[in-house]
Amino acid sequence: MADHHNTPSPQPDLNRNRLPTLFEVLSRRTLPPVDLFSFYIYMRDQQRSVDYLDFWLDVAQHMSLCRHYVRELRRSVLVGTPEPGDRPGSKRSSGLLEGIGDMNHPAAGPSMYASEKERDQDAQMSAYLREDRPGMHESPQSSQDPVPTRPSTRPSPNVSNSSPRNHTTDSNSPAHTVARQDIRASAEKILYTFLLPGAEREITLPGSITQDVTTAIEEFGRDDPEVFDVAKDYVFQAMERDAFPGFLRMKALGNLIPPTLIMRLIVGLIAMFGAFWTAFVLIFLNASRTTRLWLILPFTVGVYTLASYQYSLDPVLALIGLSEYTPFNFSRVREPYVRKLLVRRALMVLAVTLVVDVALCVLFILVPGKRL
Template identity: 55%
Template sequence: MASHEPLPAELNRNRFPTLFEVLSRKTVAPLDLFSFYIYMRDQQRSVDYLDFWLDVSQHLQLCRLYVRRLHRSVIEDTPELEKNSKRSSYILDNAGEGPSGEKGNVSDQRLSAFLRSDHGSRNHSPQNSQGSAHSNRSTPGRERPPRPSFMTLDTNSPNDSSSPGQNSSADNVPRREDLRASAEKILYTYLLPGSEREIIIPQSILHEVQEAIEGPDQRSDPELFDAAKDYVFQAMERDAFPGFLQSKGLGNLVPQSMMIRLIIGLISFFGAVWAAFILIFLDKSRVTRCWLILPFTVAIYFIFTHQYMLDPVLALIGLSEYTLMDFNRIREPFVKSTLTKRSISVLGMFLLVDAALCCLFILVPGKRL
């Protein structure tokens, strides 16, 4: 039942979602995070920015899990602190994931402050628990999972499988070394010049992050990535997200499909015009020339779908194209109503232009040469 709680808010949203709502997994197809990932990968060619955002969010989850385990071990050793456990758990479970200005950042700062203080990390560290000898082989921060890893990571759910109130394998308990390894992996994968998936950020931000991780403080708290995360968020919001809304919110076709439709439409149009002139100059009857309706209809329909990035028939039956010839149901209510209105308008214009061309070449008097 908990997984369906956000749905009423989504159904009542009479607008396009914001980028933060998409990244927070508060949207559904075709404006969901998976669609945005495909758009960034196939059309923007800048999926590394989104992967950086997702890996920093995953690093935040690792830090939350570490502190939650540490908090649990402290409570087990000092039962009199149990009265304060609910408030502390609430702070940890509601740490924000968005830009630094978003709601929830206060608890995010508390989490980072706790990790920087490192109080009790040696005496009450989760790695001292039974089974921690195996944690180095299978920790969440050791290896970045294959993309799209966000499909299995629910960052909004405080009651995940690794929460203090549930049993979980000791092999999944993160250690302080895992937090540092995760922070270093983000730095060496995305930020340093010449790295495997380098993203372009201001040098001042890069130097701050590098100094925080490699300097004497050797920080691994999630707050050290705040400036870079904000910059990446603003870059995606400015450069990529408007195109994503136009592509998926106002249309339902991908560029490859649009190009194929344009080629077929132009070929059909020139073939229809060529056939029309032949039939006119052979002085064929108007009944025979009615066959021109077929190529003209195909040509005009495909050209219109390319021009408006929208297949009205598919939109009216509730389908949107993820990748070439891969369709999915439109579940976002506002997008569905918007595409329905646009589809009716496009169909009206298509029928008008198609009828005008067909009437022109069918009713014009023939003249045999």
């Protein structure tokens, strides 16, 4: 049985005096508005490429399944009670198991971020899973000539998620145990959902990567985590390059989403048109300055909403610590560094708004009237 308490849970870094990295967001080490939930909504609603993020999350979950499965077997070997699925007849398998170590690293990240120890442990784990493939020990062809395990039918998993899935549960097996068939099913689900041509949620990868993964899973029966490494790293770099900078600009430097910004632009232009039209009418009617004081209202509304559009930031919402994630739905800003950034920008936007608003009001209120 997998002991979840032995694996440390990712903890947000409350002392981080910088913007988070994509890996920190994906490994749940950040707080709103730069958390994984917000990034998922950004990829779904703004970037329109949430399938790439789902692929990453599924591969990370596959790695977690493999780690728990190998940890369970290793624990059973060390206490001398092999579990079903362990093949004690293979001395090489037992040796690989004993040499892997505890694998206590909490998150499955891109290969370039792994420490030397993590890389070694993951490589040994993959080697064990390749050695442990069903049929490898019963077949006389064994490891020299693996028997292809192409399934006769391809599953069509229903994965139409609208929010990030909970990837903390490691298996559908009873009592959180991980069976060998869980790992195989997980690898096939990823292949059939995201990688094969015409798949339900096919993502665009270089053809060589897709072909290599397909061949490894369907023809050689592999389901170890290394089979997805190249694809996983490619998707991570694509998100880091194409999506993550825009996410940080929207969430760490602003607190409004595009539909709301468009609405504020429209409201601001209408308010400014109304303010200028009314101001010129009152001037040419020689209205009193007391009457023209009412121009403060449309000018203030217009300048405030246009400034919010220009900076993608509502300063009042920023000062009270709110950030918009879907239209008119707000979350509390809990990431300390982002909160400081937004407060500083809010004060700057308020200062700009005040200067422009005062200048326009003074100009059109104090200018002498002339009746035409």
